[in-house]
Amino acid sequence: MSFDFNLILQSLPQMLAGLGITLQLLLVSGFLGLLLAILLLLMRISGKLYLDLIAQIYIYIFRGTPILVQIFIIYYGLPQFEAIRESMFWHILREPTGCAILALTLNTGAYVSEILRGGVLSVDKGLLEAGSALGMSARQKFIYITTPLATRLSLPAYSNDVISLLKSTALASTITITDMTGIARTIVADTYAPYEVFISLAMVYIIFTFGLQKLFGVIERYLSRHTVREE
Protein backbone atom coordinates (compact mmCIF):
# COMPACT_ATOMS: atom_id res chain seq x y z
CA MET A 1 0.00 0.00 0.00
CA SER A 2 1.33 3.42 -0.91
CA PHE A 3 0.86 6.64 0.97
CA ASP A 4 -0.34 9.46 -1.27
CA PHE A 5 1.01 12.79 0.00
CA ASN A 6 -0.59 14.60 -2.89
CA LEU A 7 -3.96 13.50 -1.69
CA ILE A 8 -3.27 15.06 1.70
CA LEU A 9 -2.39 18.36 0.04
CA GLN A 10 -5.54 18.18 -2.04
CA SER A 11 -7.93 17.21 0.68
CA LEU A 12 -6.70 19.64 3.34
CA PRO A 13 -8.12 22.79 1.68
CA GLN A 14 -11.39 20.97 1.03
CA MET A 15 -11.71 20.01 4.68
CA LEU A 16 -10.89 23.51 5.80
CA ALA A 17 -14.03 24.58 3.96
CA GLY A 18 -15.86 22.77 6.75
CA LEU A 19 -13.95 24.65 9.43
CA GLY A 20 -16.65 27.32 9.50
CA ILE A 21 -19.31 24.78 10.42
CA THR A 22 -17.11 23.08 13.00
CA LEU A 23 -16.38 26.48 14.48
CA GLN A 24 -20.06 27.38 14.47
CA LEU A 25 -21.00 24.14 16.24
CA LEU A 26 -18.25 24.72 18.82
CA LEU A 27 -18.91 28.38 19.54
CA VAL A 28 -22.71 28.34 19.52
CA SER A 29 -23.11 25.19 21.59
CA GLY A 30 -20.17 26.19 23.79
CA PHE A 31 -21.80 29.53 24.57
CA LEU A 32 -25.35 28.20 25.02
CA GLY A 33 -23.97 25.26 27.01
CA LEU A 34 -22.22 27.65 29.36
CA LEU A 35 -25.44 29.58 29.95
CA LEU A 36 -27.26 26.30 30.61
CA ALA A 37 -24.45 25.23 32.94
CA ILE A 38 -24.75 28.44 34.96
CA LEU A 39 -28.50 27.94 35.24
CA LEU A 40 -28.02 24.33 36.40
CA LEU A 41 -25.33 25.45 38.85
CA LEU A 42 -27.63 28.07 40.38
CA MET A 43 -30.35 25.43 40.68
CA ARG A 44 -27.95 23.06 42.40
CA ILE A 45 -26.71 25.58 44.96
CA SER A 46 -30.05 27.34 45.42
CA GLY A 47 -30.77 25.44 48.61
CA LYS A 48 -34.21 24.60 47.18
CA LEU A 49 -34.54 20.85 47.11
CA TYR A 50 -36.83 20.59 44.09
CA LEU A 51 -34.60 22.81 41.92
CA ASP A 52 -31.53 20.89 43.04
CA LEU A 53 -33.25 17.59 42.30
CA ILE A 54 -34.38 18.61 38.81
CA ALA A 55 -30.85 19.72 37.97
CA GLN A 56 -29.36 16.54 39.39
CA ILE A 57 -31.68 14.32 37.35
CA TYR A 58 -30.93 16.31 34.22
CA ILE A 59 -27.18 16.04 34.76
CA TYR A 60 -27.48 12.34 35.56
CA ILE A 61 -29.30 11.62 32.30
CA PHE A 62 -27.05 13.69 30.04
CA ARG A 63 -23.82 12.47 31.56
CA GLY A 64 -25.08 8.92 31.60
CA THR A 65 -25.85 8.54 27.89
CA PRO A 66 -23.55 8.73 24.85
CA ILE A 67 -23.69 12.02 23.01
CA LEU A 68 -24.09 10.15 19.73
CA VAL A 69 -27.26 8.57 21.05
CA GLN A 70 -28.48 11.99 22.18
CA ILE A 71 -27.87 13.37 18.69
CA PHE A 72 -29.80 10.48 17.12
CA ILE A 73 -32.70 10.86 19.55
CA ILE A 74 -33.00 14.55 18.79
CA TYR A 75 -32.50 14.26 15.03
CA TYR A 76 -34.51 11.11 14.31
CA GLY A 77 -36.75 11.03 17.35
CA LEU A 78 -38.14 14.49 17.94
CA PRO A 79 -39.68 15.03 14.48
CA GLN A 80 -41.93 12.03 15.16
CA PHE A 81 -43.97 14.25 17.45
CA GLU A 82 -46.50 16.43 15.77
CA ALA A 83 -46.35 18.95 18.61
CA ILE A 84 -42.67 19.49 17.88
CA ARG A 85 -43.25 19.85 14.16
CA GLU A 86 -45.84 22.52 14.85
CA SER A 87 -43.89 24.33 17.55
CA MET A 88 -41.79 27.46 17.15
CA PHE A 89 -38.67 25.31 17.51
CA TRP A 90 -39.34 23.36 14.34
CA HIS A 91 -37.38 25.66 12.06
CA ILE A 92 -34.33 24.92 14.22
CA LEU A 93 -34.99 21.23 14.76
CA ARG A 94 -35.68 20.37 11.15
CA GLU A 95 -32.15 21.47 10.25
CA PRO A 96 -29.49 18.93 11.19
CA THR A 97 -27.26 21.79 12.37
CA GLY A 98 -29.93 22.92 14.81
CA CYS A 99 -30.25 19.37 16.13
CA ALA A 100 -26.49 18.99 16.51
CA ILE A 101 -26.19 22.32 18.33
CA LEU A 102 -29.06 21.40 20.62
CA ALA A 103 -27.54 18.02 21.48
CA LEU A 104 -24.06 19.44 22.06
CA THR A 105 -25.47 22.26 24.17
CA LEU A 106 -27.54 19.97 26.37
CA ASN A 107 -24.59 17.65 26.81
CA THR A 108 -21.87 20.17 27.52
CA GLY A 109 -24.20 22.09 29.84
CA ALA A 110 -24.49 19.04 32.08
CA TYR A 111 -20.73 18.54 32.27
CA VAL A 112 -19.80 22.19 32.67
CA SER A 113 -22.30 22.79 35.46
CA GLU A 114 -20.53 20.14 37.53
CA ILE A 115 -17.17 21.73 36.72
CA LEU A 116 -18.45 25.11 37.89
CA ARG A 117 -19.94 23.57 41.02
CA GLY A 118 -16.54 22.11 41.82
CA GLY A 119 -15.08 25.61 41.49
CA VAL A 120 -17.74 27.14 43.72
CA LEU A 121 -17.22 24.50 46.39
CA SER A 122 -13.46 25.00 46.43
CA VAL A 123 -13.65 28.70 47.26
CA ASP A 124 -12.15 29.14 50.74
CA LYS A 125 -14.97 29.26 53.27
CA GLY A 126 -13.02 31.75 55.37
CA LEU A 127 -13.35 34.36 52.63
CA LEU A 128 -17.12 34.04 52.69
CA GLU A 129 -17.08 34.37 56.47
CA ALA A 130 -15.01 37.52 56.09
CA GLY A 131 -17.67 38.78 53.67
CA SER A 132 -20.42 37.96 56.16
CA ALA A 133 -18.55 39.64 58.99
CA LEU A 134 -18.31 42.77 56.84
CA GLY A 135 -22.09 42.68 56.38
CA MET A 136 -22.19 41.55 52.77
CA SER A 137 -25.39 39.79 51.67
CA ALA A 138 -25.43 36.28 50.21
CA ARG A 139 -25.90 37.72 46.72
CA GLN A 140 -23.02 40.18 47.13
CA LYS A 141 -20.73 37.44 48.38
CA PHE A 142 -21.66 35.26 45.41
CA ILE A 143 -21.04 37.99 42.87
CA TYR A 144 -17.93 39.60 44.30
CA ILE A 145 -16.16 36.73 46.08
CA THR A 146 -17.37 33.34 44.84
CA THR A 147 -17.77 34.07 41.13
CA PRO A 148 -14.33 35.51 40.34
CA LEU A 149 -12.50 32.92 42.44
CA ALA A 150 -14.58 29.96 41.23
CA THR A 151 -14.04 31.07 37.63
CA ARG A 152 -10.31 30.77 38.00
CA LEU A 153 -10.55 27.48 39.89
CA SER A 154 -12.84 25.98 37.23
CA LEU A 155 -10.87 27.13 34.22
CA PRO A 156 -8.45 24.20 33.77
CA ALA A 157 -11.28 21.66 33.88
CA TYR A 158 -13.44 23.91 31.73
CA SER A 159 -10.82 24.20 28.99
CA ASN A 160 -10.68 20.42 28.99
CA ASP A 161 -14.40 20.31 28.35
CA VAL A 162 -14.23 22.83 25.50
CA ILE A 163 -11.55 20.73 23.81
CA SER A 164 -13.69 17.67 24.27
CA LEU A 165 -16.65 19.59 22.82
CA LEU A 166 -14.55 20.44 19.76
CA LYS A 167 -14.03 16.76 19.12
CA SER A 168 -17.68 15.94 19.80
CA THR A 169 -18.64 18.27 16.95
CA ALA A 170 -17.26 15.59 14.62
CA LEU A 171 -20.27 13.47 15.54
CA ALA A 172 -22.45 15.97 13.73
CA SER A 173 -21.23 14.42 10.48
CA THR A 174 -23.36 11.38 11.30
CA ILE A 175 -26.50 13.40 10.68
CA THR A 176 -25.47 14.73 7.25
CA ILE A 177 -23.69 17.86 8.43
CA THR A 178 -20.72 18.85 6.28
CA ASP A 179 -18.35 19.91 8.99
CA MET A 180 -14.68 19.00 8.57
CA THR A 181 -15.33 15.36 9.42
CA GLY A 182 -18.35 15.23 7.13
CA ILE A 183 -16.27 16.53 4.23
CA ALA A 184 -13.51 14.06 5.02
CA ARG A 185 -15.99 11.21 4.86
CA THR A 186 -17.18 12.40 1.49
CA ILE A 187 -13.63 12.55 0.17
CA VAL A 188 -12.98 9.04 1.47
CA ALA A 189 -16.10 7.80 -0.27
CA ASP A 190 -14.79 9.27 -3.52
CA THR A 191 -11.13 8.27 -3.25
CA TYR A 192 -11.16 5.10 -1.14
CA ALA A 193 -8.15 6.55 0.70
CA PRO A 194 -9.23 6.64 4.35
CA TYR A 195 -5.68 6.60 5.64
CA GLU A 196 -4.46 9.85 4.06
CA VAL A 197 -7.70 11.71 4.48
CA PHE A 198 -8.39 10.89 8.09
CA ILE A 199 -4.78 11.54 9.08
CA SER A 200 -4.95 14.99 7.57
CA LEU A 201 -8.27 15.50 9.34
CA ALA A 202 -6.68 14.48 12.63
CA MET A 203 -3.92 17.00 12.05
CA VAL A 204 -6.41 19.79 11.56
CA TYR A 205 -8.10 18.92 14.87
CA ILE A 206 -4.75 18.78 16.63
CA ILE A 207 -3.79 22.23 15.40
CA PHE A 208 -7.21 23.53 16.40
CA THR A 209 -6.86 22.00 19.87
CA PHE A 210 -3.40 23.50 20.22
CA GLY A 211 -4.87 26.94 19.51
CA LEU A 212 -7.62 26.43 22.08
CA GLN A 213 -5.10 25.32 24.67
CA LYS A 214 -2.99 28.43 24.08
CA LEU A 215 -6.06 30.63 24.32
CA PHE A 216 -7.06 29.14 27.67
CA GLY A 217 -3.48 29.44 28.85
CA VAL A 218 -3.66 33.19 28.23
CA ILE A 219 -7.01 33.51 30.03
CA GLU A 220 -5.71 31.46 32.94
CA ARG A 221 -2.62 33.61 33.32
CA TYR A 222 -4.78 36.72 33.23
CA LEU A 223 -7.16 35.43 35.92
CA SER A 224 -4.26 34.22 38.05
CA ARG A 225 -2.37 37.52 38.02
CA HIS A 226 -3.16 38.05 41.71
CA THR A 227 -1.57 34.75 42.66
CA VAL A 228 1.88 35.82 41.52
CA ARG A 229 4.16 37.30 44.14
CA GLU A 230 6.35 39.46 41.91
CA GLU A 231 5.07 42.60 40.25
Place this chain on the structure above:
Amino acid sequence: MNDNKTQPLIEMIKVNKFFGSFQALKNIDLEVYKGERIVICGPSGSGKSTLIRCINRLEKHNDGRINIDGIELTDKVENIDAVRREVGMVFQNFNLFPHMTIAKNLMIAQQLVRKTPKAEARQIAMQYLERVKIPEQADKYPIQLSGGQQQRVAIARALCMNPEIILFDEPTSALDPEMINEVLDVMVDLAKDGMTMVCVTHEMGFARSVADRVIFMDEGEIVEQATPQAFFDNPTNDRTKAFLNQILSH
Protein backbone atom coordinates in the same frame (compact mmCIF):
# COMPACT_ATOMS: atom_id res chain seq x y z
CA MET B 1 -25.88 55.02 73.09
CA ASN B 2 -26.92 54.13 76.60
CA ASP B 3 -25.03 54.63 79.78
CA ASN B 4 -22.03 52.34 80.20
CA LYS B 5 -23.21 50.74 83.38
CA THR B 6 -26.80 50.07 82.48
CA GLN B 7 -26.47 48.45 79.07
CA PRO B 8 -23.63 46.19 78.06
CA LEU B 9 -22.53 46.30 74.42
CA ILE B 10 -22.38 42.52 74.35
CA GLU B 11 -24.71 40.50 76.50
CA MET B 12 -24.80 36.70 76.41
CA ILE B 13 -27.34 35.00 78.64
CA LYS B 14 -27.27 31.24 79.20
CA VAL B 15 -25.99 30.57 75.71
CA ASN B 16 -25.64 26.97 74.56
CA LYS B 17 -24.22 25.80 71.27
CA PHE B 18 -24.10 22.28 69.90
CA PHE B 19 -22.31 20.79 66.92
CA GLY B 20 -24.36 17.63 66.48
CA SER B 21 -24.22 15.97 69.87
CA PHE B 22 -21.07 17.81 70.91
CA GLN B 23 -21.74 20.75 73.17
CA ALA B 24 -19.33 23.53 72.24
CA LEU B 25 -20.72 26.19 74.60
CA LYS B 26 -22.30 25.48 77.97
CA ASN B 27 -24.41 28.08 79.71
CA ILE B 28 -22.29 31.04 78.71
CA ASP B 29 -23.04 34.27 80.59
CA LEU B 30 -20.97 37.21 79.49
CA GLU B 31 -21.29 40.97 79.55
CA VAL B 32 -18.91 43.32 77.82
CA TYR B 33 -19.21 47.07 78.28
CA LYS B 34 -18.21 49.82 75.91
CA GLY B 35 -14.47 50.35 75.79
CA GLU B 36 -13.65 47.09 77.57
CA ARG B 37 -10.83 44.88 76.34
CA ILE B 38 -11.49 41.22 76.94
CA VAL B 39 -9.00 38.45 76.33
CA ILE B 40 -10.30 34.90 76.08
CA CYS B 41 -7.87 32.06 76.50
CA GLY B 42 -8.05 28.34 77.07
CA PRO B 43 -6.95 25.04 75.58
CA SER B 44 -7.81 24.22 71.98
CA GLY B 45 -11.33 22.93 71.57
CA SER B 46 -12.50 24.82 74.64
CA GLY B 47 -15.03 26.90 72.69
CA LYS B 48 -13.21 30.26 72.57
CA SER B 49 -13.58 30.73 68.84
CA THR B 50 -17.13 29.42 68.85
CA LEU B 51 -18.01 31.96 71.53
CA ILE B 52 -16.81 34.97 69.57
CA ARG B 53 -18.21 33.60 66.32
CA CYS B 54 -21.63 33.55 67.98
CA ILE B 55 -21.31 37.28 68.64
CA ASN B 56 -21.56 38.14 64.92
CA ARG B 57 -23.62 35.11 64.02
CA LEU B 58 -20.97 33.23 62.07
CA GLU B 59 -22.26 30.49 64.35
CA LYS B 60 -25.87 30.26 65.39
CA HIS B 61 -26.44 29.57 69.08
CA ASN B 62 -28.97 26.90 69.96
CA ASP B 63 -30.46 28.51 73.03
CA GLY B 64 -30.02 31.37 75.42
CA ARG B 65 -29.94 34.99 74.31
CA ILE B 66 -27.35 37.23 72.72
CA ASN B 67 -27.88 40.99 72.58
CA ILE B 68 -25.45 43.27 70.80
CA ASP B 69 -25.95 46.93 71.66
CA GLY B 70 -29.55 46.11 72.47
CA ILE B 71 -30.23 44.17 69.26
CA GLU B 72 -31.12 40.55 69.85
CA LEU B 73 -29.53 38.01 67.53
CA THR B 74 -32.33 35.90 66.11
CA ASP B 75 -33.04 34.40 62.70
CA LYS B 76 -34.17 37.84 61.54
CA VAL B 77 -31.88 38.92 58.74
CA GLU B 78 -32.33 42.62 59.61
CA ASN B 79 -31.06 41.99 63.12
CA ILE B 80 -28.08 39.99 61.89
CA ASP B 81 -27.24 42.73 59.38
CA ALA B 82 -27.57 45.39 62.07
CA VAL B 83 -25.27 43.49 64.41
CA ARG B 84 -22.69 42.88 61.69
CA ARG B 85 -22.61 46.62 60.99
CA GLU B 86 -21.49 47.14 64.59
CA VAL B 87 -19.11 44.23 64.91
CA GLY B 88 -15.85 43.91 63.01
CA MET B 89 -13.85 40.70 62.91
CA VAL B 90 -10.23 39.75 62.38
CA PHE B 91 -9.48 36.12 61.56
CA GLN B 92 -6.57 33.83 62.24
CA ASN B 93 -5.95 33.32 58.51
CA PHE B 94 -6.52 36.99 57.58
CA ASN B 95 -9.11 36.04 54.95
CA LEU B 96 -8.25 38.92 52.65
CA PHE B 97 -9.94 38.63 49.26
CA PRO B 98 -7.04 37.34 47.14
CA HIS B 99 -8.36 38.66 43.83
CA MET B 100 -8.68 42.26 45.00
CA THR B 101 -5.96 44.80 45.65
CA ILE B 102 -5.38 45.87 49.24
CA ALA B 103 -7.30 49.11 48.65
CA LYS B 104 -10.19 47.22 47.06
CA ASN B 105 -10.26 44.83 50.02
CA LEU B 106 -10.87 47.83 52.23
CA MET B 107 -13.34 49.50 49.88
CA ILE B 108 -15.61 46.67 48.76
CA ALA B 109 -17.80 46.39 51.85
CA GLN B 110 -17.94 50.15 52.29
CA GLN B 111 -19.27 50.45 48.75
CA LEU B 112 -21.64 47.48 48.86
CA VAL B 113 -22.88 47.59 52.44
CA ARG B 114 -22.57 51.24 53.39
CA LYS B 115 -23.13 52.54 49.84
CA THR B 116 -20.16 54.86 50.26
CA PRO B 117 -19.14 56.47 46.95
CA LYS B 118 -15.95 55.03 45.48
CA ALA B 119 -13.72 58.07 45.95
CA GLU B 120 -14.75 58.49 49.56
CA ALA B 121 -14.33 54.75 50.22
CA ARG B 122 -10.82 54.95 48.80
CA GLN B 123 -10.05 57.94 50.99
CA ILE B 124 -11.26 56.11 54.11
CA ALA B 125 -9.28 53.03 53.06
CA MET B 126 -6.09 55.06 52.71
CA GLN B 127 -6.67 56.71 56.06
CA TYR B 128 -6.80 53.33 57.82
CA LEU B 129 -3.89 51.93 55.82
CA GLU B 130 -1.83 54.83 57.14
CA ARG B 131 -3.02 54.00 60.59
CA VAL B 132 -1.66 50.43 60.27
CA LYS B 133 1.43 51.93 58.61
CA ILE B 134 1.28 50.36 55.15
CA PRO B 135 -0.28 52.94 52.81
CA GLU B 136 2.37 52.18 50.18
CA GLN B 137 0.93 48.67 49.70
CA ALA B 138 -2.51 49.91 48.61
CA ASP B 139 -2.33 48.73 45.02
CA LYS B 140 -0.71 45.37 45.62
CA TYR B 141 -2.46 42.04 45.95
CA PRO B 142 -2.60 40.27 49.33
CA ILE B 143 -0.18 37.52 48.28
CA GLN B 144 2.53 40.13 47.74
CA LEU B 145 2.43 41.10 51.43
CA SER B 146 3.95 39.37 54.43
CA GLY B 147 1.66 37.67 56.94
CA GLY B 148 2.04 40.50 59.43
CA GLN B 149 1.19 43.07 56.79
CA GLN B 150 -1.82 41.04 55.66
CA GLN B 151 -3.15 40.88 59.19
CA ARG B 152 -2.71 44.64 59.59
CA VAL B 153 -4.67 45.08 56.36
CA ALA B 154 -7.38 42.81 57.79
CA ILE B 155 -7.57 45.02 60.88
CA ALA B 156 -7.77 48.12 58.69
CA ARG B 157 -10.52 46.46 56.66
CA ALA B 158 -12.57 45.92 59.80
CA LEU B 159 -11.94 49.50 60.93
CA CYS B 160 -13.17 50.93 57.61
CA MET B 161 -16.67 49.81 58.56
CA ASN B 162 -16.44 51.94 61.68
CA PRO B 163 -17.46 49.15 64.10
CA GLU B 164 -18.35 49.52 67.78
CA ILE B 165 -16.67 46.24 68.62
CA ILE B 166 -13.86 44.26 67.04
CA LEU B 167 -13.54 40.52 67.52
CA PHE B 168 -10.11 38.98 67.13
CA ASP B 169 -9.95 35.23 66.54
CA GLU B 170 -6.35 34.20 67.29
CA PRO B 171 -4.98 37.05 65.16
CA THR B 172 -1.32 36.14 65.63
CA SER B 173 -1.50 32.33 65.62
CA ALA B 174 -0.77 31.98 61.91
CA LEU B 175 2.13 34.42 61.94
CA ASP B 176 5.87 33.85 61.99
CA PRO B 177 7.26 34.94 65.36
CA GLU B 178 9.01 38.04 64.00
CA MET B 179 5.71 39.39 62.67
CA ILE B 180 3.63 38.99 65.80
CA ASN B 181 4.70 42.27 67.37
CA GLU B 182 3.76 44.49 64.44
CA VAL B 183 0.21 43.12 64.69
CA LEU B 184 0.06 43.37 68.48
CA ASP B 185 1.29 46.98 68.23
CA VAL B 186 -1.70 47.86 66.06
CA MET B 187 -4.01 46.14 68.52
CA VAL B 188 -2.50 47.97 71.49
CA ASP B 189 -2.95 51.19 69.57
CA LEU B 190 -6.62 50.39 69.04
CA ALA B 191 -7.06 49.59 72.71
CA LYS B 192 -5.60 52.98 73.62
CA ASP B 193 -8.21 54.64 71.44
CA GLY B 194 -10.94 53.02 73.47
CA MET B 195 -12.11 50.40 70.99
CA THR B 196 -14.18 47.64 72.52
CA MET B 197 -12.25 44.45 71.83
CA VAL B 198 -12.86 40.77 72.41
CA CYS B 199 -9.74 38.85 71.65
CA VAL B 200 -9.07 35.13 71.55
CA THR B 201 -5.32 34.85 71.90
CA HIS B 202 -2.48 33.00 73.54
CA GLU B 203 -0.37 36.15 73.74
CA MET B 204 -0.20 36.37 77.50
CA GLY B 205 1.99 39.47 77.41
CA PHE B 206 -0.72 41.25 75.45
CA ALA B 207 -3.38 39.97 77.88
CA ARG B 208 -1.41 41.22 80.86
CA SER B 209 -0.74 44.69 79.49
CA VAL B 210 -3.93 45.45 77.57
CA ALA B 211 -6.86 43.42 78.87
CA ASP B 212 -9.35 44.73 81.39
CA ARG B 213 -10.52 41.22 81.98
CA VAL B 214 -9.17 37.79 81.12
CA ILE B 215 -11.58 34.94 80.60
CA PHE B 216 -10.48 31.34 80.84
CA MET B 217 -12.56 28.72 79.03
CA ASP B 218 -12.40 24.96 79.19
CA GLU B 219 -14.74 22.36 77.69
CA GLY B 220 -17.24 24.97 76.56
CA GLU B 221 -17.53 26.73 79.91
CA ILE B 222 -16.27 30.01 81.25
CA VAL B 223 -14.20 28.65 84.13
CA GLU B 224 -12.78 31.87 85.48
CA GLN B 225 -12.78 35.56 84.73
CA ALA B 226 -10.65 38.15 86.46
CA THR B 227 -8.43 41.15 85.95
CA PRO B 228 -5.13 40.18 84.35
CA GLN B 229 -3.28 40.69 87.60
CA ALA B 230 -5.58 38.45 89.60
CA PHE B 231 -5.77 35.97 86.76
CA PHE B 232 -2.05 35.48 86.30
CA ASP B 233 -0.92 35.91 89.89
CA ASN B 234 -3.73 34.26 91.85
CA PRO B 235 -5.76 31.96 89.65
CA THR B 236 -8.43 30.28 91.76
CA ASN B 237 -9.49 27.38 89.62
CA ASP B 238 -7.35 24.26 89.26
CA ARG B 239 -7.94 24.03 85.54
CA THR B 240 -6.77 27.62 85.13
CA LYS B 241 -3.66 26.86 87.14
CA ALA B 242 -2.86 23.79 85.06
CA PHE B 243 -3.35 25.76 81.83
CA LEU B 244 -1.18 28.66 82.99
CA ASN B 245 1.54 26.28 84.11
CA GLN B 246 1.58 24.74 80.69
CA ILE B 247 1.77 27.90 78.63
CA LEU B 248 4.04 29.86 80.96
CA SER B 249 6.48 27.05 81.70
CA HIS B 250 9.00 28.02 79.03
